[in-house]
Each structure stands twice: as structure tokens, then as C-alpha cells.
Amino acid sequence: MNARDWxxxxxxxxxxxxxxxxxxxxxxHFLATRKYGAEEADRLSDxxxxxxVPVIALGFIASLLxxxxxxxxxxxxxxxxxxxxxxEIFFGxxxxxxxxxxxxxQWRKIGPTILRTVIAWLAALDGLVLVFSMSNVYMLQAQPxxxxxxxxxxxxxxxxxxxALAMGAAFVANYAYLQRKKADCAEAQxxxxxxxxxxxxxxxxxxxxxxxxxxxxxLASVAGGSAAGLASVKLLTGLFGWLLVLxxxxxxxxxxxxxxxxxxxxxxxxxxxxxxxLAYAAFVIxxxxxxxxxxxxxxxxxxxxx
Amino acid sequence: MANQKAxxxxxxxxxGCKACQNACKDKYDLPLGVRWRRVFEYGGGNWxxxxxxxxxxxxxxxxxxxxxxxxxNPVCRDVCPAAAITKRADGIVLIDPDKCIGCRYCQWACxxxxxxxxxxxxxxxxxxxxxxxxxxxxxxxxVDACVMRCLDIGDYEDLRNKYGSVVGIEPLPTxxxxxxxxxxxxxxxxxxxGQGTGSILSLPEEV
Numbered sequence: 001m002n003a004r005d006w007x008x009x010x011x012x013x014x015x016x017x018x019x020x021x022x023x024x025x026x027x028x029h030f031l032a033t034r035k036y037g038a039e040e041a042d043r044l045s046d047x048x049x050x051x052x053v054p055v056i057a058l059g060f061i062a063s064l065l066x067x068x069x070x071x072x073x074x075x076x077x078x079x080x081x082x083x084x085x086x087x088e089i090f091f092g093x094x095x096x097x098x099x100x101x102x103x104x105x106q107w108r109k110i111g112p113t114i115l116r117t118v119i120a121w122l123a124a125l126d127g128l129v130l131v132f133s134m135s136n137v138y139m140l141q142a143q144p145x146x147x148x149x150x151x152x153x154x155x156x157x158x159x160x161x162x163x164a165l166a167m168g169a170a171f172v173a174n175y176a177y178l179q180r181k182k183a184d185c186a187e188a189q190x191x192x193x194x195x196x197x198x199x200x201x202x203x204x205x206x207x208x209x210x211x212x213x214x215x216x217x218x219l220a221s222v223a224g225g226s227a228a229g230l231a232s233v234k235l236l237t238g239l240f241g242w243l244l245v246l247x248x249x250x251x252x253x254x255x256x257x258x259x260x261x262x263x264x265x266x267x268x269x270x271x272x273x274x275x276x277x278l279a280y281a282a283f284v285i286x287x288x289x290x291x292x293x294x295x296x297x298x299x300x301x302x303x304x305x306x
Numbered sequence: 307m308a309n310q311k312a313x314x315x316x317x318x319x320x321x322g323c324k325a326c327q328n329a330c331k332d333k334y335d336l337p338l339g340v341r342w343r344r345v346f347e348y349g350g351g352n353w354x355x356x357x358x359x360x361x362x363x364x365x366x367x368x369x370x371x372x373x374x375x376x377x378x379n380p381v382c383r384d385v386c387p388a389a390a391i392t393k394r395a396d397g398i399v400l401i402d403p404d405k406c407i408g409c410r411y412c413q414w415a416c417x418x419x420x421x422x423x424x425x426x427x428x429x430x431x432x433x434x435x436x437x438x439x440x441x442x443x444x445x446x447x448x449v450d451a452c453v454m455r456c457l458d459i460g461d462y463e464d465l466r467n468k469y470g471s472v473v474g475i476e477p478l479p480t481x482x483x484x485x486x487x488x489x490x491x492x493x494x495x496x497x498x499x500g501q502g503t504g505s506i507l508s509l510p511e512e513v
Contacts, residue, residue: 142381
């Protein structure tokens with residue numbers, strides 16, 4: 001692992017997490033509005049939305065660090081016709097701009113609700129195109145370990161898994177903040193937070209299940225595909241085997257075991273403190289698991305040829 | 307492409323002296339680690355222990371000199387986000403160092419390992435087919451340096467008509483990904499790409 005790989009790991013993980021977060025915030029806000037009205041829904045999600053701004057910014061700054069000549073970085077969108085890397089940067093910049101504008105308008109309540117809703121939708125939809133483009137960047141014919149259906153599947157799984165658990169952590173932090181401020185909205189917010197966390201827990205269990213099912217099928221298909229593919233799988237199961245095992249265990253613990261505890265503690269009121277600790281722990285554990293997964297992604301690709 | 311310049315390599319007579327590699331490195335004053343032309347040593351086979359004597363069993367090796375293949379389908383050009391790689395009318399593929407952002411994406415895409423990062427200039431570089439010499443009607447430095455006369459250049463179609471259509475011998479990849487502008491006369495022990503029983507014997511630092 002060199003500095004360049006870490007730049008790409010940081011960029012892809014943070015941007016994917018942000019795309020997933022926008023979707024989780026959108027769904028949570030939509031459901032909260034239907035139940036408690038726009039004001040309570042804003043109270044649930046506005047601070048979490050604002051927290052995304054530095055995350056996205058950090059992701060894009062990291063992406064510049066893997067360039068030999070960052071002063072030419074503006075040129076990275078000049079081959080949209082055939083380069084998925086150009087498309088990734090193009091949709092990435094659009095995502096960042098839309099997300100920043102939306103966060104600003106929503107924070108200061110500038111403009112009509114419908115305008116903000118449209119911008120949020122555009123950011124969320126562009127985010128999906130962005131993650132799709134990111135997957136295609138790696139689906140190069142000369143890279144059998146990347147040129148697999150598992151690349152988009154695992155990128156989207158990371159997107160929504162990290163998005164869900166990051167926002168779970170943001171919601172409990174938001175609730176703790178509201179309680180400290182002695183806001184008069186405690187009961188509605190408590191119910192909203194618990195309801196949202198239950199859905200987040202369910203999503204985490206489903207997504208980690210998907211990841212665990214995909215992994216062996218992926219390894220088998222890449223190993224059987226080509227000599228370079230087999231070399232990649234040998235790296236993943238041999239030299240880096242301990243990392244792969246650690247990554248699977250952490251994902252299972254964070255998004256499986258902790259998510260089930262999270263669900264149970266969110267069933268009834270009175271466990272908010274426990275709920276908070278569980279949400280933070282689940283997020284941190286799964287973040288480490290996903291970073292390890294991405295480390296392996298960049299460490300174990302073997303190119304066809306010389 | 308009607309007009310496509312191509313390399314010809316005669317693996318049956320290459321002795322692995324690396325004069326081509328060094329001529330290239332010298333002409334372009336390439337820094338440590340950057341080798342636009344590389345000579346691979348590929349070999350295999352084993353030894354049998356019979357009646358207390360080690361006996362060679364199908365032991366073979368041969369050399370493959372390789373550079374940028376100036377492919378008909380240059381994936382490096384297609385994937386470059388900065389549109390820094392272009393293919394000239396005569397088929398030569400070139401990187402514009404002023405446009406390159408140094409992301410090294412082409413390095414991931416090219417199965418010939420042709421685009422290489424120059425740590426001094428911080429941009430990607432690769433074999434230019436000595437386009438400067440070719441524009442004056444001269445041959446590339448590697449071709450002129452070859453003591454065994456096993457490297458040459460020519461029109462791709464002419465070379466194919468003359469020497470056949472082999473492009474995929476180990477350790478090179480099959481030609482399916484990029485359709486290289488390359489014509490090879492295989493060594494008698496050459497193994498087809500992807501079906502090799504041997505391995506690259508060169509030290510990693512050499513290639």
C-alpha cells in the first residue's frame with residue numbers, strides 16, 4: 001500500500017458513503033415528514049446533511065493526491081466520450097456541487113421546498129450514476145480481479161451500507177445534541193430516531209448478507225477465469241488471507257450482530273444511551289471493514305500480460 | 307487502418323542481449339525504473355531424477371523483446387481521462403506530457419505494461435516508436451541496435467503477409483484486448499499466451 005492507493009481508498013470510500021447517506025437521509029426525511037410534518041423531519045436530518053459537506057470535500061481533496069501533476073487535474077473531464085474515469089470525475093463534481101448547494105439551501109431554508117426537493121433528487125440520482133461510473137472505471141479487460149459483476153455489486157453495497165450506518169450514527173448524535181439543548185421536541189424526535197434506526201439495522205443486515213454471499217461466488221468465478229485472475233485470488237486467500245478474514249469478521253460483527261442489537265434496543269423507548277453507543281460502534285466497525293475491503297481491492301489486482 | 311506502422315520481432319533468433327533495451331534507454335535518457343523496451347526471459351520444463359542422475363526434461367527458454375505495440379485498439383488512449391494519448395495517422399500512439407495528469411490509469415489498462423510513470427517528470431511516458439527518427443526516414447534506436455537483426459519495423463499488413471499473424475506468445479498477452487500492431491516469428495519452444503507452462507525468469511528489477 002502506497003500513498004497513492006490510500007488516496008484512492010479514501011476517495012472511493014468517502015464518496016460512496018456520501019451517496020448512500022444522501023439516499024438514507026432522503027428516505028428518512030420523506031417518512032418522517034409523512035408522520036410528524038416537515039419541521040420535525042428537518043430537525044432529524046438537517047445536521048446530518050451538513051455533516052456530509054466536509055466528508056465529500058475530503059473525498060475529492062484525497063482524489064487529487066494520487067495525481068502526478070495535480071495542476072492538470074481540470075483536464076480529467078476531457079475524455080467523456082470513452083473514458084469512465086472522465087465520467088466518474090464529471091458525475092462526481094456534479095454530485096459535490098448539488099450536495100453542497102442543497103445542504104446550504106436546506107440549512108438556511110432558502111428557496112421553496114419544491115426547489116430543494118428537486119436539487120436533493122438530482123444529487124441522489126447523480127450519485128447512483130457516479131457509483132456506477134466508479135465501478136466501470138475498474139472494469140478493465142486487462143484486470144480480471146476488477147472486471148467482474150462483483151465490482152458494481154460491492155461498490156453499491158458499500159455505498160448503502162456505509163451510508164445507512166453513518167447516518168445512524170449521525171441521527172443518535174443529533175438526538176444527543178437536541179437533548180443537551182433541552183429542545184421541546186424530545187418525544188417526537190426519540191420516536192423518529194428509533195424508527196429510523198430500526199430500518200437502518202434491517203438494511204445493514206441485508207447488505208452485509210449480500211456481501212457475504214457475493215464473496216465466495218466472486219472468488220470462484222475470478223479464480224476460474226484466467227491465470228491473472230487465479231493469481232489475484234491466491235493473493236486474497238494467501239498473502240492477504242488474514243486481512244480478508246478480518247474484513248469478513250468485522251463486517252459480520254458490525255453490520256450483523258451489532259445491527260441486530262440496534263434493532264432490539266430501538267424497539268422501545270428508554271435505551272437511548274445504549275442505542276447511541278451501538279450505532280457509533282456499528283458505524284466504526286463497518287467503516288474499518290469496508291476500508292479493509294477496499295485495501296484488498298487495490299492490493300490484490302493482477303494485470304493480464306506483462 | 308490502412309496505414310499502420312508495426313514492430314516485427316524474430317523470437318527464433320533473439321539471444322537476449324538487451325542491446326535494444328539499452329539503446330532505447332540511452333536515446334531517451336530514461337530514469338531508473340523506466341524501460342520503454344524490455345527483454346523478457348521466459349522458460350520452463352523440469353528435471354527428472356533417474357538412477358541417481360538429474361536429467362533435463364523439456365527444459366526450454368527463449369527471449370521476448372517488447373515495447374508499446376501501437377495497437378489498433380489502444381486502450382490506453384480510450385481510458386485516458388485527460389485525452390493526453392493520441393494515435394497518429396501512421397498508427398503511432400503518443401502521450402502528450404503537457405496534457406497528462408499522471409493518474410496512471412493507462413498503466414492499469416495496458417496489458418503490455420507500455421505506459422510507465424516517470425518519477426522525475428511526474429507524468430506517464432512510453433515508447434514513441436522513435437517517431438522523430440521515423441519522420442526522417444530512419445529506423446528506431448532499438449531496431450538499429452539489434453545485433454541479431456531480429457527487430458524491424460514496417461507496414462503492419464506487409465509484415466503480416468511476409469511473416470504471418472502470430473502476436474500472442476508467452477509472456478505476452480493474447481492480442482484480443484488491444485489488437486497490437488506486432489508481428490512475431492515465434493521461437494521453436496514458444497508457448498501460446500495464456501497456455502504457458504513456464505514462467506518469466508528475468509529478475510523483476512530487470513524488466
